[in-house]
Amino acid sequence: MTQQTKTPANILVVDDDKIILDSLVEFLSLEGYIVVSAQSFTDAMRLLDANPIDIVLSDINMPGGNGFELLAALKKKHPEIGVIMMTGYGTIESAVEAIKLGAHDYLTKPIHDDELILCVQRAIAQHFIVEENQQLKKRLDQRYGLDAIMGHDHRMLRIFDLVETIADSKVSVLVQGPSGTGKSLIAGVIHQQSARRDKPFIEVSCGSLPETLLESELFGHARGAFTGAVSNKIGKFKAADGGTLFLDEISSASPAMQVKLLRVLQSHQFEPVGSNKTETVDVRLIVATNVDLEQEVEAGRFRQDLYYRINVVCIDMPKLCDRMADVPLLANHFIQNCATEYNSKVTGLDDEVVQALQRYNWPGNVRELQNIIARAVVLCQGTELHVEHLPEKILSTPHTNHSSANYIPMPLKQALEVPEKRILESALRANDWNRQATAEQLDINRTTLYKKMKRYGLDLPLMRAT
Numbered sequence: 001m002t003q004q005t006k007t008p009a010n011i012l013v014v015d016d017d018k019i020i021l022d023s024l025v026e027f028l029s030l031e032g033y034i035v036v037s038a039q040s041f042t043d044a045m046r047l048l049d050a051n052p053i054d055i056v057l058s059d060i061n062m063p064g065g066n067g068f069e070l071l072a073a074l075k076k077k078h079p080e081i082g083v084i085m086m087t088g089y090g091t092i093e094s095a096v097e098a099i100k101l102g103a104h105d106y107l108t109k110p111i112h113d114d115e116l117i118l119c120v121q122r123a124i125a126q127h128f129i130v131e132e133n134q135q136l137k138k139r140l141d142q143r144y145g146l147d148a149i150m151g152h153d154h155r156m157l158r159i160f161d162l163v164e165t166i167a168d169s170k171v172s173v174l175v176q177g178p179s180g181t182g183k184s185l186i187a188g189v190i191h192q193q194s195a196r197r198d199k200p201f202i203e204v205s206c207g208s209l210p211e212t213l214l215e216s217e218l219f220g221h222a223r224g225a226f227t228g229a230v231s232n233k234i235g236k237f238k239a240a241d242g243g244t245l246f247l248d249e250i251s252s253a254s255p256a257m258q259v260k261l262l263r264v265l266q267s268h269q270f271e272p273v274g275s276n277k278t279e280t281v282d283v284r285l286i287v288a289t290n291v292d293l294e295q296e297v298e299a300g301r302f303r304q305d306l307y308y309r310i311n312v313v314c315i316d317m318p319k320l321c322d323r324m325a326d327v328p329l330l331a332n333h334f335i336q337n338c339a340t341e342y343n344s345k346v347t348g349l350d351d352e353v354v355q356a357l358q359r360y361n362w363p364g365n366v367r368e369l370q371n372i373i374a375r376a377v378v379l380c381q382g383t384e385l386h387v388e389h390l391p392e393k394i395l396s397t398p399h400t401n402h403s404s405a406n407y408i409p410m411p412l413k414q415a416l417e418v419p420e421k422r423i424l425e426s427a428l429r430a431n432d433w434n435r436q437a438t439a440e441q442l443d444i445n446r447t448t449l450y451k452k453m454k455r456y457g458l459d460l461p462l463m464r465a466t
Helices: 018-030 041-050 067-077 092-100 113-144 154-166 183-192 211-219 255-267 293-298 304-310 324-341 351-359 365-379 401-405 417-430 435-442 446-456 461-465
Strands: 010-014 034-038 055-059 082-087 105-108 173-176 201-205 244-248 284-289 313-316
Touching: 010 018, 010 041, 018 034, 018 055, 018 113, 034 041, 041 055, 041 067, 055 067, 055 113, 067 082, 067 092, 082 113, 092 105, 105 113, 154 183, 154 313, 154 417, 173 183, 183 201, 183 244, 183 284, 201 211, 211 255, 255 304, 293 304, 324 351, 324 365, 351 365, 417 435, 417 446, 435 446
Parallel strands: 010 034, 010 055, 055 082, 082 105, 173 284, 173 313, 201 244, 244 284
Antiparallel strands: none
């Protein structure tokens, strides 16, 4: 990737010889680069702090600090900047020293134009690769940071706390919940919040592959292990070494596969298909299922010992219809994402849309809501979503959907206890269990708040720890 495919690169040339300095500045400027210059270590550091610099082309021998000192300062303060060292007294030792300290390249004077341009282009290409990697990491942080898990519902608040608590441990995690509730997102967040974040995060859907292919996919195979195995293949466990492996639909694994998974969890070792070589890996395992594994164990379809191995920590993802208060929050989040992706002017949704979305039962959970919002954003020509942008199945949902279908006869006072407890707990967590701030936010006095906390068991130390 050269300067022709990007905005012109910014180059700082540093040399105490003014004739050479002016010559390099003029030549690089004619080549289309934006060039600034300095004749000393001090001037160079000042310009680096005041200007966006992509590449530094520096002489080694300078007053007030040599090129090696400038290189060391750059690697500490501006590690993303590519550095090319120049000298009129080139030796193998000095070239090796420059590369060891982090220089991209090393040139000996007199410098030939073609050699200089080639060297600068390589350094710029490397600089842009580093820059793009940093941008990718930022996007990963946005997608898999804790902010990526959205919700004010008390169930989601507990999940946020649990994820923060377990992220940096090595324990296996079982994520349970219906399809579309965000199980893979939670797995990605756990990985991204852990010390393994710079290592691979690999996802495998066990239900999408037959047993023979799944074994090869997970453990790899040796050449000639079966028909079509024309070369050695590295499996997902080996590829995820040092990182995290996420196995979705774990309940679909066959009994034979369950035995192999149990062994890896116990010993961290396995043999690729058709090989006698034992591989050892350090992998953090996160598994997910949309069925009740405990019932599968009782029915004899899932090994009990494997169940206990993977169920060290269990995260239960709630259905979207069980946290309807989060629907507007999620909808607005998806609107922002879709507006950026589709270059749309949509910025929000009206009250009628919110009411319609909260009446619907959401069998597809959060994934279905995301698809509905994406469709609406594409159809909308204005800045706000209206009911005409929603599909008919959303609009045809009866107003009494939740209240009548799920109604259980009970005194009104008792019926209000559950939502009141949820609101109190959410407010307390939002205010870090500060009673005064919570009471003011809820517009009640502290005595009333304390009595309600006692009534619902929210004053227990355990509640604050969970």
